[in-house]
Amino acid sequence: MTDSIYIGLAGNPNCGKTTLFNELTGSNGYVGNWPGVTVERKQAEWRANSSVTFVDLPGIYSLSPYSPEEVVSRDYLINDRPTAIINLIDSTNLERSLYLTTQVLEAGRPVVVGLNMGDLLASHGDKIDVEALSRRLGVPVMQVSALRNENLDTLVNAAIEAGRAGVPAQGVKCFSPEVEQALEKIAGIIGGTCAPELVRWYSVKTFERDADYVKALGLSKGQLAQVEKAISAVEKERDDDADSIITSDRYEWIADVIAEVMVKAPKKLTTSQKIDKVVTSRALGIPIFILVMFLVYYIAISTVGTNATDWVNDNLFGDGWELFGMSMPSIPAAVEGWLTSIGASSITTSLVVDGVIGGVGSVLGFIPQMFVLFVLLCFLEDCGYMSRVAFVMDRVFRRFGLSGKSFIPMLVSSGCGVPGVLATNTIENEKDRRMTAMLTTMIPCGAKQPIIALVMGVLIGGTDAWWIAPMFYFLGVLSIIVSAIMLKKTKPFAGEPAPFLMELPEYHLPSLKSWWLHIWERVSAYIKKAGTIIFAAAVGIWVLSRFGWATWDGGTGAFGFLSDMPGAGDDYLDYSLLAAVGNGLGWIFAPLGCDYWQATASTISALIAKENLVSTFGALYGLGDAGEGDPAMWAGFAQMFTHGGVLHVGAMCAFVAFNMLDAPCFAAMGTIRRQMDDSKWFWFAIGYQCGFGWLVGLMINQFWELAVLGNFGFWAVVAFIVLAGMLFQLFRPMPDYDHTDDKVLSDLSAEVA
Amino acid sequence: MAGTEAKVRTLRDVPVGDSCTVSKLNGTGALKRRIMDMGLTKGTRLRVRKVAPLGDPVELSVRGYELSIRKYEADSIEVVDVRSDKD
Numbered sequence: 145m146t147d148s149i150y151i152g153l154a155g156n157p158n159c160g161k162t163t164l165f166n167e168l169t170g171s172n173g174y175v176g177n178w179p180g181v182t183v184e185r186k187q188a189e190w191r192a193n194s195s196v197t198f199v200d201l202p203g204i205y206s207l208s209p210y211s212p213e214e215v216v217s218r219d220y221l222i223n224d225r226p227t228a229i230i231n232l233i234d235s236t237n238l239e240r241s242l243y244l245t246t247q248v249l250e251a252g253r254p255v256v257v258g259l260n261m262g263d264l265l266a267s268h269g270d271k272i273d274v275e276a277l278s279r280r281l282g283v284p285v286m287q288v289s290a291l292r293n294e295n296l297d298t299l300v301n302a303a304i305e306a307g308r309a310g311v312p313a314q315g316v317k318c319f320s321p322e323v324e325q326a327l328e329k330i331a332g333i334i335g336g337t338c339a340p341e342l343v344r345w346y347s348v349k350t351f352e353r354d355a356d357y358v359k360a361l362g363l364s365k366g367q368l369a370q371v372e373k374a375i376s377a378v379e380k381e382r383d384d385d386a387d388s389i390i391t392s393d394r395y396e397w398i399a400d401v402i403a404e405v406m407v408k409a410p411k412k413l414t415t416s417q418k419i420d421k422v423v424t425s426r427a428l429g430i431p432i433f434i435l436v437m438f439l440v441y442y443i444a445i446s447t448v449g450t451n452a453t454d455w456v457n458d459n460l461f462g463d464g465w466e467l468f469g470m471s472m473p474s475i476p477a478a479v480e481g482w483l484t485s486i487g488a489s490s491i492t493t494s495l496v497v498d499g500v501i502g503g504v505g506s507v508l509g510f511i512p513q514m515f516v517l518f519v520l521l522c523f524l525e526d527c528g529y530m531s532r533v534a535f536v537m538d539r540v541f542r543r544f545g546l547s548g549k550s551f552i553p554m555l556v557s558s559g560c561g562v563p564g565v566l567a568t569n570t571i572e573n574e575k576d577r578r579m580t581a582m583l584t585t586m587i588p589c590g591a592k593q594p595i596i597a598l599v600m601g602v603l604i605g606g607t608d609a610w611w612i613a614p615m616f617y618f619l620g621v622l623s624i625i626v627s628a629i630m631l632k633k634t635k636p637f638a639g640e641p642a643p644f645l646m647e648l649p650e651y652h653l654p655s656l657k658s659w660w661l662h663i664w665e666r667v668s669a670y671i672k673k674a675g676t677i678i679f680a681a682a683v684g685i686w687v688l689s690r691f692g693w694a695t696w697d698g699g700t701g702a703f704g705f706l707s708d709m710p711g712a713g714d715d716y717l718d719y720s721l722l723a724a725v726g727n728g729l730g731w732i733f734a735p736l737g738c739d740y741w742q743a744t745a746s747t748i749s750a751l752i753a754k755e756n757l758v759s760t761f762g763a764l765y766g767l768g769d770a771g772e773g774d775p776a777m778w779a780g781f782a783q784m785f786t787h788g789g790v791l792h793v794g795a796m797c798a799f800v801a802f803n804m805l806d807a808p809c810f811a812a813m814g815t816i817r818r819q820m821d822d823s824k825w826f827w828f829a830i831g832y833q834c835g836f837g838w839l840v841g842l843m844i845n846q847f848w849e850l851a852v853l854g855n856f857g858f859w860a861v862v863a864f865i866v867l868a869g870m871l872f873q874l875f876r877p878m879p880d881y882d883h884t885d886d887k888v889l890s891d892l893s894a895e896v897a
Numbered sequence: 898m899a900g901t902e903a904k905v906r907t908l909r910d911v912p913v914g915d916s917c918t919v920s921k922l923n924g925t926g927a928l929k930r931r932i933m934d935m936g937l938t939k940g941t942r943l944r945v946r947k948v949a950p951l952g953d954p955v956e957l958s959v960r961g962y963e964l965s966i967r968k969y970e971a972d973s974i975e976v977v978d979v980r981s982d983k984d
Contacts, residue, residue, distance in 0.1 A: 206934035210927040239960045240936050384939070388922065391933040392940070395960075420963075429950035535965050539951035542967070643924075643931040643970055648956060648963040888926070 149196045151303050152220060154248050155232035156241055157203030158528075158649040160260040163658045164232055164290035165200045168300065173198075175665065177821035181212040182577050184569060192297065196304065199226065205240070207247045209354055209887035211642075212574045221251040222345065222357075228254040228307035230299060232290070235265040235272060236650065238406060242398045246318050249281065250348055252341035254306035255313040257281060258288040258299045264650070269409030276405040283313050291655050312341040318397035322381055323389060326374045327351060333370055337361045351375055352387050353889040365893075372892040387888060416528075416650040424532050433536050436529070437555060444517035444559055450590065452512030461505040476501050491705050494690060495683070503682020503752050507811050508671070513590070514563050515667055517556060521567065522662040526654035530570060531646055538644065544625050545632035547573065547644050550580045554587055554624070558617070561585035561812035562670050565819050573642040581819045582829040583627050585808040587620040591754035592804060594772040598758055599800050601778040603793070616804060619840075623805055627836060630873040636828075638879065669818070670811070677814040678752070685722075685749055692720035717763055722748065735859040736802060736838070737795025737845040740784055747802070753809050794848020798841035805837030839866050906979060908945075908971035913955075916944040917976035924973035936960040937974060 155161040165186060173188020183202050190196040201220060202213035209215060221229065231248050233241040249255055259272060278285035284302050288295040317324060330347040338346045338361060349357040350371055363371070375386050382389050413421075423432055443449065460475055473481065476497050483493045524530050530552065538548030549571040557564030564584045571577040588596065593613075600612045631637050654662075694700050694709040696719060702709070706716040717723065725748065726741030733739050742764045750757035758772045765780035785796040807813055807830045817826045846863035849855040911917050919941045922929050936959050937943065943959040954967040 206930075208930050208934060210930055237962050240962060243934070243936065387930060388933060388939070391930075392938040395936060395938050395941070417963075424947065424949065424956070426948070426950050531965075535949050535954065535956070536951070538965075538967070539949060539953045542953075643928045644954065644965075644967050645931055645935050645970065646965040647935075648965055 147195070149228075149304055149307055150199060150224075150226040151196060151300070151307070152199050152201055152226040152229045152253075153232065154201045154217065154221075154229055154244065155203060156205055156234060156237070156244060156647075158647065159203070159232050159234040159237075159241065160290040161200065161203060161232050162662075163655070164230075164258075164260070164288075164296065165198060166658055166661045167290055167293050167296055168198055175669070177818075178202075178212075178216040180822065181216060182574055182581075182819055182821060183213050183216055185216075190300065192300075196300070205244060207244070209356055211572070213572075215356075218251075221248070221253065222342065226253060228256065228303040230256050230258060230303050232258045232260050232288075235259045235261050235287075236268065236270075238272065239395075239398055239402055242401065243394055245281065246316055246394050246398070249283065249313045250315040250345045252312045252339070252345055254303070254309065254311060255283045256299060256303040256306055257283060257285040258295075259285060260288055260290050262287045262289065264652070268414060271407040273405040273407075277401070280401050280405065281316060291658070315344045316397065319390065319393040320396075322378050323351070323393055326378045329374045330371050333367050334361055334363065337363065348390065350892075352390055353892060355887055355889050358889060358892065369893040375892070414650065419651050420532070420648070423529075424535055429536050433533060436524070436533075440517070440520045440524070441555065441558070444513065444520055449513035449516035449559065452516065453509055453590075456512055457505075457509040461501070461509055475505065490708055494705075494707070495686060498690075499683050499686030500679065503685065504675075504679055507678045507753060507809075510560055510562070510590075510811075511667065511671065514560060514670060515663065517559055517563055518663045518666045521552070521556065521563075522659055522666070523654065525570060526659060526662060528649045528651045531648050534646060535648060542644075544628040545637075546576050546580060546628055547571065550576060550584075553580050553584045557584045557587040557589060559590055561587075561589050561808045562815045563666065564589075565812060565815040566666055566669065568819060572646070573644075575637050575642065578820065578825060578829075579628060579631060579637060581816055582631075582832060583624045585812050585816075585833070586623045586627070586805050588616050588804055589754065589808075591809065592616075594755045594758045595800060595803060597772040598761075598777065598781055599796065601773065601775070602782045602791075602796065616800075619801060619804065623836065623840065626870065626874065627832075630870065631832075633873060633876065633879055670815075678810050681810040682752055685752055688722040688725065689717060689720050689745075689749065692716070692723065695719055715764075717745075732838075733799070733802075733841075735845070735862070736798040736841040737792055737849070738785065738799040742784060743799055747806070750803060751807065751810055751813075753811075754803070757803060790853070792845075792849070794845045794852070797848070798845035801844055802837040802841040805840060806834045808833070839870075843867055906976055908966075908974040908976050909968050911945050911976060911979055912981070913945050913947055915979050915981045916942060917979040918942050919974055920977045921975040922973065923975065924970070928970060928973065932966075932970065932974065935964055937964075 153161055153165055165188070168190055169188035170191055173186060175184065175186050177183060178185045186200040188198055190198060199220065201217045204211075204214050204217050207214055207218040207221075220226070229248060229251065231245050233245065245257060257278075259274065259277075262272075265272065274285050274287060284306065286295060286299055286302065288299050290296065319327065327344075327347045330350050331343050334346055334350060335343060346357055346361060350361070353375070358368075378389065379386055384392075422428055479501060480493060480497050483496060488496075524533075530549075533551060534548030536548065537551045541548050541550050550568075552570065553564045553567040556567045561584065564587070565581050568577050568581045568584065571580060596613050596616050603612070690706060691704065692706050693703050694706065694712065696711060696713070696716075698711040699709060699719075706712055706720060709716075722745045723741050726743075726745035729744045730739040730741055733743055742761070745764065746757045746760040749760045758777070761781060762771075762777060765777075765783075771777065782791055782796070785792045785799070808816075813826075813830060816829055817823075820826045820829065842859065843863045843866060846860040850860055906917075908917065908919075919937055919939055921939065922932060922937070924932060941959060943957050946956040946958050946963065948955050949965075954965045955971060957964045957966060
């Protein structure tokens with residue numbers, strides 16, 4: 145009883161697999177990515193018996209070699225050999241679901257089939273003969289309800305039993321006679337080269353000329369020629385290619401099975417179709433979409449979510465709060481008091497209060513807002529509206545090479561980039577997913593608002609100019625569009641546009657429990673990040689800004705904790721390591737017109753949270769807690785860009801633009817790292833963001849200097865070259881990349897093993 | 898058969914509300930395989946339900962479910978027997 149059992153959960157998207165997984169495991173398991181791809185991998189132990197581990201495979205329709213989801217799934221089934229497979233099926237979609245089932249049955253593992261959503265099927269008036277279906281598939285079939293936790297234990301026990309017995313599913317003889325004959329011939333040829341239970345799988349995949357598996361077999365030239373002969377004979381007879389023959393035959397066999405096992409009520413419009421008549425109609429589709437998005441934005445970003453986050457930041461981490469008339473101290477104040485009372489040194493107090501609580505707190509403060517946002521988004525996702533959003537918006541996003549599914553991450557990012565990057569999980573295509581994760585943080589998030597307000601103050605001396613904030617959103621959107629078009633023509637993102645065939649699943653109300661688990665999964669990922677990456681980064685920046693050399697008038701010149709050194713003033717930051725780093729890196733920003741160490745230093749501290757840019761300025765100019773709305777702050781900020789009495793607006797805008805577009809805060813960077821799950825891609829993303837931000841800043845500064853002041857120099861020439869380069873990349877035709885299909889071979893006998 | 902003699906019709910040209918039968922798939926590689934995997938194989942009867950508000954993609958009813966497909970992809974699917982039956 146001690147050997148561990150692994151059960152793979154396979155099924156179509158929207159078949160209720162996630163609900164099943166959560167019911168069985170409580171979702172306390174491991175959530176990460178499959179190696180090398182940005183596909184989510186979930187694994188957890190069974191609540192009833194911890195020696196049983198469930199591996200939730202991505203929702204897929206087939207086991208073709210084309211999408212990363214399908215490749216990781218089949219690699220898992222064929223190479224990792226789980227003890228058994230549970231194939232969950234949406235009963236209302238039996239025909240298409242069985243298509244995957246016929247393939248799973250060939251994987252040479254014990255299989256148990258669960259028919260989910262039987263109640264929905266019954267409400268349509270349809271009926272499935274479970275026994276007949278089980279007979280046709282040759283494996284146990286049972287009706288379950290993942291939503292109401294009905295029969296799930298029976299299903300798992302059946303899978304364990306099948307796994308213990310170790311009798312693999314035989315696979316169904318679903319192909320037409322001439323194909324079956326060819327498969328038998330192939331099985332004879334490849335017989336000795338693979339495990340006996342996988343002969344069927346390898347025969348079918350060899351017939352399809354699937355490159356991965358043909359290569360794995362390592363057949364001799366003679367064997368390949370024999371196999372090729374058998375395949376091309378069938379292709380000639382059927383006047384079609386092998387791939388199509390296999391697919392058509394599977395569906396034909398399924399049609400035959402359906403005719404036997406399913407009793408269909410006369411067709412009428414389902415509730416889902418009735419809803420869709422309105423929700424995606426030509427006239428109302430867009431207005432409804434705008435209304436839903438406005439509500440999400442209004443609730444999560446403008447009102448409830450922001451209020452909750454502001455309350456946490458201002459009270460819990462700020463000035464203290466009131467509980468039933470009692471005044472409670474804020475967390476930093478309470479901790480500081482406690483540390484002082486136990487006689488902690490000022491270094492310790494500063495580290496804990498300013499470094500850890502200040503840094504991690506500014507990040508944790510976003511949790512209420514994220515929570516509200518995910519309450520709404522998870523609902524929209526679980527009820528089926530998200531695919532309608534993609535349906536409605538696809539036309540817009542396809543123009544610059546993305547799909548309709550990229551809209552949601554960008555909308556969410558206007559609140560916070562962390563959930564925005566996480567929301568890219570719903571994008572099916574991996575290239576689009578990577579690209580969206582890379583670009584979505586260019587949209588100004590909530591923490592960038594104070595920076596925008598600061599610029600507004602400097603430019604027009606007030607915070608009520610309505611047109612400035614939209615300008616920055618416009619900059620963000622434009623940057624995304626320009627980047628997407630340019631990147632699509634580069635090697636990593638180029639190639640055939642991925643097919644965008646998307647199921648529009650039936651609407652249904654998610655259960656409270658699965659809704660909550662879905663929310664928790666997203667929010668907890670963020671909290672974990674705050675506890676690790678952000679903790680380390682906050683301490684790092686604290687060290688940089690608090691330690692340095694006391695080289696001021698009357699200082700000792702020694703290295704140490706600055707505010708404790710004799711004669712330290714409020715401006716001790718000027719002598720810190722951060723200042724040294726700022727000075728050392730200032731040259732990077734010289735072409736942008738802001739090569740002052742303060743600019744660099746505040747850019748660095750803004751990596752903890754973007755609004756730190758403003759507070760760092762306050763500290764650097766000895767303005768204390770002055771906010772972005774304070775005229776003293778505007779003057780300080782303007783002073784940095786003023787030379788000889790002239791305010792260099794171009795340099796200021798360049799600096800702000802760079803800070804809007806460059807690498808986001810550590811929290812968002814950590815999320816990008818998790819989403820990419822590959823350090824090369826992560827550094828590519830961060831490098832691109834910083835590089836693009838720098839180039840945009842360069843152009844803004846140089847063109848302003850030239851147009852307004854008539855200054856022209858080396859960097860202006862560079863700026864023109866950059867502009868020309870960007871325009872070229874934007875408007876040149878799609879370069880011709882290699883179109884050969886390396887997943888399916890064209891002729892086996894030409895393939896030297 | 899009526900309607901097939903003049904010019905090859907693709908799914909793109911099928912008006913909303915009409916049904917048709919898939920006669921040939923012209924795509925290659927990932928596109929073709931994905932179209933077939935979603936159940937659009939030779940001989941499949943389907944119905945064009947609606948066009949998205951901005952004119953693309955289109956929504957189909959096929960094998961008992963709703964599928965969204967871009968017009969670009971629909972163009973690689975040849976169809977016959979286009980009929981405007983009300984069901």
